[in-house]
Amino acid sequence: MIRVEKVELNLVESLKRHVEALGExxxxxxxxxxxxxxxPRERRRYPLSFRGFIIFNSEKCVSCFxxxxxxxxxxxxxxxxxxxxxxxxxxxxxxxxxxxxxxPTGSLNSSKIHDVAFRKMEEMVVSANMMVKLPxxxxxxxxxxxxxxxxxxxxxxxxxxxxxxxIPPIKVEVPKKIVTCAEPESCLGCRLCANVCPRExxxxxxxxxxxxxxxxxxKVLTEKCVGCxxxxxxxxxxxxxxxxVK
Amino acid sequence: xxxEWQSLLPEKKLEKKYFGILKEIVIDSKLCSHCAACAAVxxxxxxxxxxQPIDFPNWTEKCVDxxxxxKVCPRYDYKPLSGLGDYIEIFSGRSKRFVGQDxxxxxxxxxxxxxxxxxxxxxxxxxxxxxxxxxxxxxxxEQLKNRKVTGTKxxxxxxxxxxxEAVLRYNSVGFVGTPCMISAVRKMQKTFxxxxxxxxxxxxxxxxxxxxxxxxxxxxEKKSVNLKNVVKTxxxxxxxIVTLKDGRKISFSVKExxxxxxxxxxxxxxxxxxxxxxxxxxxxxxxxxxxxxxxxEAAKIVAxxxxxxxxxxxxxxxxxxxxxxxxxxxxxxPYPKKS
Ligand SMILES: Cc1cc2nc3c(=O)[nH]c(=O)nc-3n(C[C@H](O)[C@H](O)[C@H](O)COP(=O)(O)OP(=O)(O)OC[C@H]3O[C@@H](n4cnc5c(N)ncnc54)[C@H](O)[C@@H]3O)c2cc1C
Numbered sequence: 001m002i003r004v005e006k007v008e009l010n011l012v013e014s015l016k017r018h019v020e021a022l023g024e025x026x027x028x029x030x031x032x033x034x035x036x037x038x039x040p041r042e043r044r045r046y047p048l049s050f051r052g053f054i055i056f057n058s059e060k061c062v063s064c065f066x067x068x069x070x071x072x073x074x075x076x077x078x079x080x081x082x083x084x085x086x087x088x089x090x091x092x093x094x095x096x097x098x099x100x101x102x103x104p105t106g107s108l109n110s111s112k113i114h115d116v117a118f119r120k121m122e123e124m125v126v127s128a129n130m131m132v133k134l135p136x137x138x139x140x141x142x143x144x145x146x147x148x149x150x151x152x153x154x155x156x157x158x159x160x161x162x163x164x165x166x167i168p169p170i171k172v173e174v175p176k177k178i179v180t181c182a183e184p185e186s187c188l189g190c191r192l193c194a195n196v197c198p199r200e201x202x203x204x205x206x207x208x209x210x211x212x213x214x215x216x217x218x219k220v221l222t223e224k225c226v227g228c229x230x231x232x233x234x235x236x237x238x239x240x241x242x243x244x245v246k
Numbered sequence: 247x248x249x250e251w252q253s254l255l256p257e258k259k260l261e262k263k264y265f266g267i268l269k270e271i272v273i274d275s276k277l278c279s280h281c282a283a284c285a286a287v288x289x290x291x292x293x294x295x296x297x298q299p300i301d302f303p304n305w306t307e308k309c310v311d312x313x314x315x316x317k318v319c320p321r322y323d324y325k326p327l328s329g330l331g332d333y334i335e336i337f338s339g340r341s342k343r344f345v346g347q348d349x350x351x352x353x354x355x356x357x358x359x360x361x362x363x364x365x366x367x368x369x370x371x372x373x374x375x376x377x378x379x380x381x382x383x384x385x386x387x388e389q390l391k392n393r394k395v396t397g398t399k400x401x402x403x404x405x406x407x408x409x410x411e412a413v414l415r416y417n418s419v420g421f422v423g424t425p426c427m428i429s430a431v432r433k434m435q436k437t438f439x440x441x442x443x444x445x446x447x448x449x450x451x452x453x454x455x456x457x458x459x460x461x462x463x464x465x466x467e468k469k470s471v472n473l474k475n476v477v478k479t480x481x482x483x484x485x486x487i488v489t490l491k492d493g494r495k496i497s498f499s500v501k502e503x504x505x506x507x508x509x510x511x512x513x514x515x516x517x518x519x520x521x522x523x524x525x526x527x528x529x530x531x532x533x534x535x536x537x538x539x540x541x542x543e544a545a546k547i548v549a550x551x552x553x554x555x556x557x558x559x560x561x562x563x564x565x566x567x568x569x570x571x572x573x574x575x576x577x578x579x580p581y582p583k584k585s
Contacts, residue, residue, distance in 0.1 A: 015275035181248045188288030189253030189312040192455040213255055236289040236416045237440055243247055 002152050013066060015183040035156065042143040045163050046112040051097045053113040054088055056131035057169070060107035061085055062228075067099035069109060077125075085128035091121060092224030113137060134166055177227030177242040179220055188238045189216050193231035201225040249352060252415055256313045264303055265293070265305040265312040268322065273300055276509035277321040279426035280402045280455070282316035282408045283434060286410040295404055297378065297458045299387065317437045320429035321510065327429065328576045331520030332538045335549070338531035340559040343387065346396035347480065348528040351558065352448055353390045355545075358552040359420055360385070365445050368420035370395055371403035377473040379403035379459055383412065393477075397465055398450075400479055401458035406430060413443045420446035420564060425516035446544060449519020449539070451527025452570075453481070453575055454511035456503070464506055471496055482528065492566035513583060515574040520570065523551070530568040537563050 007017075039046050046052070063084045068076040075092035076099060078084040086099070086108070098128055100108045118124045139162060146157045179202070181187065192200040201224035205217040222245070232240045260267045265284075268461040272278050278300055285293035285300065290310055293302045302309060316322050325402055340349035341355070356368045372382040381404060382395050390396055405423050409431070412419045421431070421444065428449045434441040466472040471488055478489040487497040519525040524545035530537040540549050 135585070151490065169267075181251045183439055184248060184251035184253075186441075187251060187253045188287060188289050188314045188438070189255065190310050190314070191312070192289055192310070212257070215254045215422050217252050222249060236287075237438065239440075246247075 001149075002154070005147070007115070011084050011087040026139075030160040033125075035157070036186045037145050039172050040115075041160065041240060042145050043139075043141040043163060044147070046114075049166055050110060051095045051114045052111045053116050053135060054093075054097070054131060055109045055111050055134065055166075056086065056101065056128055057107045057109070058085060058128060058132060060105040062105055062107075064104060066102045066104065068181065070098045070102045072098065079127055087125060087127040088131070090116065090124040090126060091120070104172070105174050105245045106170050109169050110167050112167060113141060134209050139166075163221050174215075175244040177229075177244055178222050179227065179229070179231055180243045181218070181220075181237040181239055182241045183237075187218070188237055189220070190236065191216060192236070194218065197225075197228065198228065199224045199226060202231060253312070256316050260482055263305065263311045264316050264557050265302045265309040265532065266284075268315050268452060269302070269305070270564075272319055272321045272324075277324055277513055278448075279321055279424075279430075279510040279514060280508065281320060281424070281426040281430045282402075282406050283318040283320065283427070283430035285404070286406040287314040287318050287363065287434065287438070288316065295402070297402065304451045308368045314438075318430055319328075320426055320433060321513075324513070324581075326513070326515040326581050328515040328517070328518045329520065329572050330518050330539070330565070331336055332541060333544075334546050336530075336537065336539050336563050336565055336568075338535040338561040339552075340561070341533045341558050343557060344390050344549055345393065345535075346394060347398040347478075349534060350390075350396055350557070351362045351536035351538050352450070353396050354552055354558055355448060355526070355538070355548055356384060356422070357387045357390060358555070358557060359548045360387075361448050362548065364548060365418045365447050366416040366421040368422070368446070369405050369408045370422055371399055371405055373397075375474060377401070377462070377476065377479075381405065381408040383408065392458055397478060398480065400456050401461055402455055406584060409444065412537060413440050416443065416444055418445045420444070420448065422450065423446045423519075424450055424452040425519035425521075426510075426514060428519045428522045429516070443455070446548070447521075447523045449522030449525040451517055451525060451529060451571070452514075452517070453500075453517065453571070454514075456509050457508060460506040460508075461503075464503065466501070469496055469498065482577045511581050513581045515576045515579050515581060517572045527568070529571050530563045530565065532561065535559075537568060 048114045065078055067086050068078050073092040073094045075084045075089040079087045100110055116135055142160060143158045144161050144163045148155055156228050157175060191204050194204045203219045206213045207215045207217055227242050229242055232242060261268060280300060282295040285295045289312060290308055292308045339351045344350040344353040346353050359365045359504055359519055361494035368384045370384050371383045372380045374380050379399050381402055405421055406427055409421045428447050431447055462473050475491050476488050477491055480487045481500055484500055485493055485497045486500050486503060489495050489505050514529060518539060523542040525539040527537050
């Protein structure tokens with residue numbers, strides 16, 4: 001940052017500054033400096049925290065809908081693929097990237113692309129399969145510009161290279177969760193949890209004594225449970241919960 | 247981290263799914279009290295209640311055979327309770343804050359319990375314009391200023407269905423119910439831990455209750471009274487009294503209602519709700535006061551609190567008058583039924 005300081009009104013200092021100013025004027029007349037970046041021939045090197053066009057990794061997505069729920073602009077719709085994946089309406093997106101931050105598996109990520117252009121409004125609804133890689137954009141630039149700040153002075157450093165516009169994926173720790181029973185004493189014995197489980201991760205064993213079924217034993221097969229939470233929502237007595245396992 | 251647990255099943259008295267057993271032994275045998283505890287716990291929401299006999303259409307297919315309904319039914323393995331039961335104290339009271347059926351002590355006890363932090367919410371049976379019952383969850387005193395929320399409705403209400411939803415949401419709840427509902431909740435508490443969250447069970451003195459449509463039709467046909475024009479219904483000294491919007495009162499002997507008394511009430515001998523934390527009724531008190539029978543320690547604390555705060559006017563109770571009605575109910579509702 002450059003701070004403007006009060007000018008010393010002493011003669012020697014004043015002369016020195018005049019000389020400096022003349023020198024600068026002379027220099028700029030011969031080899032002018034620029035503070036503006038000549039986009040699109042040049043492109044500024046954006047930081048890794050840049051909030052640009054959103055990239056999607058379907059392999060990581062668990063279809064939890066969190067991105068769609070958190071979007072303050074209501075730009076995200078879940079669309080039907082093999083399972084629900086997000087689509088982004090860029091007529092609405094405000095680039096807040098709450099979706100990326102809320103994604104529990106890191107399946108959404110930013111890029112350094114800010115210049116996505118569309119020919120029609122309809123095209124601005126970008127579906128999941130259009131987000132899996134960087135969009136093809138016309139790159140006209142020859143230079144990448146770094147802004148260098150040193151002491152009180154800053155300057156633009158032009159390099160004849162193309163910046164990679166992708167941002168490496170954020171490392172997200174996805175904790176493994178499984179369902180457990182928080183209050184067996186309130187279990188109705190309805191077995192709806194076992195019925196709803198898509199992975200057959202909850203088993204029911206009927207215990208018989210003298211040819212009479214006296215109880216059901218419910219068991220979570222921890223290796224099969226993926227922690228989707230369907231059973232938790234199904235349980236009429238709210239006795240199931242998801243717990244993180246190491 | 248519990249990943250393996252057990253749910254015990256009740257013994258099957260018949261070779262049927264559990265609802266089939268409940269249907270044969272309780273409902274078809276005319277023992278059902280219509281407390282709707284079975285409907286409250288049914289995991290597939292298959293059991294219907296409301297203004298019609300308890301039923302589970304399609305039970306042969308849809309019943310998941312968990313036995314929860316049988317576990318909580320107060321009329322399964324029915325052993326009638328009767329008498330005045332155990333109590334710590336009996337007094338008569340008239341609330342200074344609320345207007346209710348008698349002394350509005352039910353409302354007063356509820357609000358005091360919420361104020362003290364004993365309960366977070368309470369389930370009440372309110373009503374709509376046409377006297378169909380409507381469940382209300384009480385969380386603040388203002389709600390009890392509504393005269394449709396306080397006062398007695400002589401028809402079945404789905405209190406326990408709302409109570410089940412409430413225990414999933416709140417850590418401590420209260421409710422108001424007829425003696426059969428109180429007994430049902432005690433059974434629910436014994437079988438399913440979640441219901442321990444019911445911290446205050448306020449029982450009402452009760453001789454019998456009705457299906458709303460029966461009462462509605464009776465009043466129209468026999469008394470030319472439309473319930474929609476009624477502001478209060480009451481039973482006092484053997485008389486059913488309806489107060490109309492224009493202030494007129496019509497009264498007749500409750501014996502005339504005999505034909506519409508549901509069969510399940512005819513086997514009930516519990517007048518004073520002996521299993522409640524506190525029971526409230528009109529018998530035993532002078533006009534405008536409610537009789538309060540404090541049974542549990544928790545209820546005693548609430549009663550002491552509201553007396554200390556001066557929320558209610560306190561008066562004497564005739565215990566003999568209550569006992570007389572307890573005995574009367576046993577007499578008119580013999581069980582096992584004489585055939
Ligand atoms: C069906 C029925 C029969 C009764 N029979 C007698 C009797 O024979 N003798 C007697 O002395 N007292 C009887 N009572 C009790 C009496 O009518 C009063 O309810 C009681 O005295 C409390 O009055 P209160 O002013 O203190 O209550 P309020 O403060 O007016 O509160 C009334 C409470 O009753 C509840 N309530 C009203 N209708 C129902 C219903 N259908 N199901 C569940 N809860 C309901 C409301 O939710 C509310 O909490 C009966 C009550 C009912 C519901």
